[in-house]
Amino acid sequence: MDELRSNVRRMLNNQDNIRIVGEARNGREALELVKELQPHVVLMDINMPEIDGLKAAEMLAKDFPNVQTVIMSIQGEQEYFRRAMKAGAKDFLIKPFSTNDLIDTIQNVFNKWVKDRPELFSEEPRADILTFFATKGGVGRTTLAVNLAAGLVSKGKKVLLIDASLQFGDVAITLNQPAKRTIYHLVESGEEITLGEIEKNIIKHESGIDLLLAPKEPAFAEAVKSEHFLKIIENVETLYNFIIFDMPPSITEKELAILDRSTMVLLVATLEISSLKNTKICLKTFSDINFDLSKIKLILNKEIPNVGFGKEDLESGLAIPVYATVPMEAEIAQRSLNHGEAFVLKSPASAIARSILGMADRLVGTTTGPETGKSAIFKIKDLLFGS
Ligand SMILES: Nc1ncnc2c1ncn2[C@@H]1O[C@H](COP(=O)(O)OP(=O)(O)OP(=O)(O)O)[C@@H](O)[C@H]1O
C-alpha cells in the first residue's frame, strides 16, 4: 500500500498542473481528508482496510458530488470495473499502470467534470478599459478621467489610471502627485515588461487610485510604444475593475492601439463649434478605419445654457446620442485642479461631481470585473489518493 502511494507520488512529481494535497492509508482516513481538503480528484485502491474502495467511492459520490473518484485495482478484477462505476467512481486504473495512463486518467476525469461546469472555471474577470478621448485639447479629458477614477474608487472599485498623454500629461499635477515613477521608468530599460516591473512603477495615490503617470518630459514620450501599452494591459487587466486612460488629442498608431483594446471610448465634446467640428472629423475617421463605433460614448462636458447650441444640437450634428452630460462649473473645476484634489471627493454634492458619480454608478452597474480586484486563482487539479 505504502509502495503504491510512493509510486503514484513519484509518477505525479513533475506534473505542474497536478498537486497532491493529501494521502490516506484507508477508506475512513480518505473520507475524513476529503471532507477537509475538498480535492478535485481522489485515487482510491479497491482493497483497503476498514472501509473498502468501493464503499468509500459510494460514500464520496453521495456526500461530495464534486469530488471525482478513480478506482485502482489489480489485473483480473475486471468485474470490479462495473461495480466501481456503479458505486460512483468516474474511472478505473488497472495495476500496474504507466505514468501516462495515470496522468491521462486524472486529466480526463477532471476535464469531463470541468466541461459540465463552465461557471466554475470561466475566464478570470477582466477590467473594463475606459478611454477618455478627444481630438481637441482642453475639453476636459483629464478632469473627467481623474474624477471618474476617484468616483469609482469611492464605490469600492480597484482602478488604474494611466496617463497616455505622453508629452504633456496632466494627471500628476491634477492630483498633486510628484511623478517619482512614470511609464518612462518602466520602458526605458528596454527589458521585458513584467507585472513586477509594472507594479514598481505604479504610484498608489492617497485617493486610492493607482497611477501610471506620463513621462516628466516630452522628449521621453517617444520611448513609449504601442506594444508597451498592450503589454501593460495584458499584465494588469485581471487585477483591476477599471483601467482608465487619459489620452492626448491625436490619433496615431499609439492611440489606436489603446482605443482598440478599450471597452468604452468616452469621446469628450463641449458646446463649442470647434469641438463639434473636431468630434465630427474624429467620428468620421473612426468610421473610415472600421473602428467599432458601438464602443464610443459621447460625453458632453462643460454644458452651459444659452451658448447658441445645446445637447440636442450636438446629438443631431454628430448623429450619436449623448451618454452623459457634465455641467460647466468653472469655480469647482478650477479650485479642485489648483488644490490637486478630485472634486468628486472634495465637493461631492456639486452638480459637476454628481454627474460624474452618476456615471460611475452606471459603470459599476454594468461592470463584469472582480469585486475585490483580487485575481481568483483556482486550485488546479488537486489530488488526494487513498490506499
Ligand atoms: N465641467 C467643467 N466645468 C468647468 N471647467 C471644466 C470642466 N471640465 C474641465 N474644466 C476645465 O477645463 C480645463 C481643461 O480641462 P482638462 O485639462 O481636463 O482638459 P483636457 O482635455 O485634458 O486638456 P488637454 O488637452 O490639456 O489634455 C481645466 O481648466 C478644467 O478645470
Ligand SMILES: [Mg+2]
Ligand atoms: Mg489632459
